[in-house]
Amino acid sequence: MKSGKCVKCSNEKIIESVPADFGDNNLEIEMCVTSDPRLVMSGRKPSNSYGHLKLLICSNCGYSEWWTENPEDIPIGKDYKTRYL
Numbered sequence: 001m002k003s004g005k006c007v008k009c010s011n012e013k014i015i016e017s018v019p020a021d022f023g024d025n026n027l028e029i030e031m032c033v034t035s036d037p038r039l040v041m042s043g044r045k046p047s048n049s050y051g052h053l054k055l056l057i058c059s060n061c062g063y064s065e066w067w068t069e070n071p072e073d074i075p076i077g078k079d080y081k082t083r084y085l
Contacts, residue, residue: 001056001065011060019055033068037079050074 005012019031033051051074054067068074076082 001058001063002067006058006061006063007065008063009058009061011058013059015057015059017055017057019053033071033074034080034082050080 001007001014004014006014020028021031022028030049031053032049033053035050036048051068051071054069055064056067057064074080074082076084
C-alpha cells in the first residue's frame with residue numbers, strides 16, 4: 001500500500017490518514033507506538049512520542065494497513081511498554 005497500490009484489489013487510489021485520539025479536555029493527540037514514561041498530570045507526555053502511526057486505506061475495497069514512522073527511533077524497555085519478541 002505504501003507504493004500506492006492496494007495489495008488486495010490493485011486499486012491505485014490510496015487514502016493516507018493520521019489517526020488521533022482524544023484525551024482530557026477533548027484535546028486531539030496523534031497516535032503513536034509509545035511516549036516518554038515521565039508522567040504529566042494524568043498520563044504520559046505526548047509531546048515526547050515515538051513511532052507516529054499512519055493509516056493507509058484503499059478507496060475501493062476499504063482494506064487498511066498501519067505504518068509506523070521511524071521505527072528505528074522507538075525505545076525498547078519496560079518503561080516504554082515495548083519489547084522485542
